[in-house]
Amino acid sequence: MPEESRSGLAPLSRRSLLQRVAGVAGAATILCAPPSLATGAPKISQKAVAYQDHPDGNKRCDKCIQFQPPNACKIVDGTISPQGSCRIFAPIRQAVSPSSATPRLSNSACSRMVRDLHDV
């Protein structure tokens, strides 16, 4: 008995293969489209991130990469004080020359990575 049958693996006919390829290609067409940067996605409630309207040490919303001046956040719902803070604080990094970054990344991703490298 062939190993494939003993292990319960389905034989892969040409038709099955074509169906799989078509399915994967279709999914890739939909999912590989660059994601829009629209703001309509449901944001997270303030309670879920333990938002408070005062700083937590050096953690202040206006020092967070997600802060949108004057008083909003890309991912947390509602009015956000620049002096506020929450559990998911992610500090703004200082931008530096991207020359040290891998060329495989896009410019924006590269910039982010470089900022990340200088965070710690």
Added chain:
Amino acid sequence: MPVLVGAATLAAVLLIGLSPRRAVSLPLYARQTGQPCATCHTAFWELTPFGRRFKLGGYTLGGGDWSGPPFAVTLQPGFTHTEVGQPGGAAPHFGQNNNITVQATSLYTGGRITDNLGAFIQGTYDNVSRRFGWDQADIRYADKVNVGDHNLLWGVTLNNNPTVQDVWNTLPAWRFPYIFSGLMPQPAASPFIAGPFAQRVLGLGAYGFLDDLLYFELSGYRPLSTNTQLVLGVDTTGFSPIVGIAPYWRVAIEPNFGNNSLEFGTFGLKSSVVPMGMSSAGNDSFTDIGVDAQYQYLGDPHTVTLRAAWIRENHRTGASQALGLADNSHDILRSLNASLSYIYDKTWSFTAGRLSVGGTADAALYGTFTGSPNSAGWITEIAYLPFSYGGPSFWPWLNARIGVQYTFFNKFNGATTNFNGVGRNAHNNNTLFVYTWIAF
């Protein structure tokens, strides 16, 4: 030799993480949101309150500036040792004991498709069964509406496994252990809601999350045809297809206060099924009803999580009895899964868990020597997540979980000793699993 290979794997992962960098979890979502691992996970896969809402919001939330394709990959190399080797091999192509393998390689895609439409889609090559197929899949549409003074996050989910859409780490699809050896001996019995339908059905459901507090969901599942399952790489052996539509329900309440997050809930699945696909004697039916609770303390640097779920299955097996597939016309099965984790600084995770399943004896149904479905044991695990505060310089989105897990069986398939009639004891199945779970 196995110890050397395991040590080499561990050393390699440690070496590439020489300098701390930005943290990630499932990297395609980290890239989409611009947030580190710890935003959505206490220690992956366990979700934080933020992670739960990211999922309920349809995986659509942005915040990052990644413009590349939404893909991620995970690998699970591991070493499995059972107290006594498994006669005939731990699985086809594997030795009786001390096996090393990359047990699963998964490709993920999904994330935001539109502002309100998103997905989690996983395809896996299972190196134990030597099979590639679709794994977990969950496609959602979600939006928020205000109704008077109330806020409702509502959505629709299309998924392929009852409980895969759930957001608490108590229900079967995402409960502890988040990773276990595919070569470990597994108890014969489990409720229908805990796996038998995974990847073999398609479910459509609607859910709401009212005032960030009350979650409710109603879904219906239909079986995929045998041909569709084969095309998707699913093993159809032993499948008992759903008759009609199987309703799945879920109600939970999640109060959050300060660094504390509580959850209490109930869930269930009910259906008629064609036993092993043989319809000549009619249908069986089952009703699974469960209750669950979770508590999280989300401090810095200390995190504690307590999870528990209990399921009772009422199984009418008249058709199976007529076909000789069951001894009884009615069986009861109960399942308990409870665990406690302490996580230090998002980096070290210590977990102890209790697993048990029990019910009425039915040798034909469960295929055990004793006739009993009863199994029970403990799982302990220490995991190190070296990149919770950053991946290596060449790929900041690299993430890894390196763990040592030990499963201790008190009882296996109905007995403590000689559970299989040829002298194997429950503790002979005790399993040491050393793994590295890599995501990038």
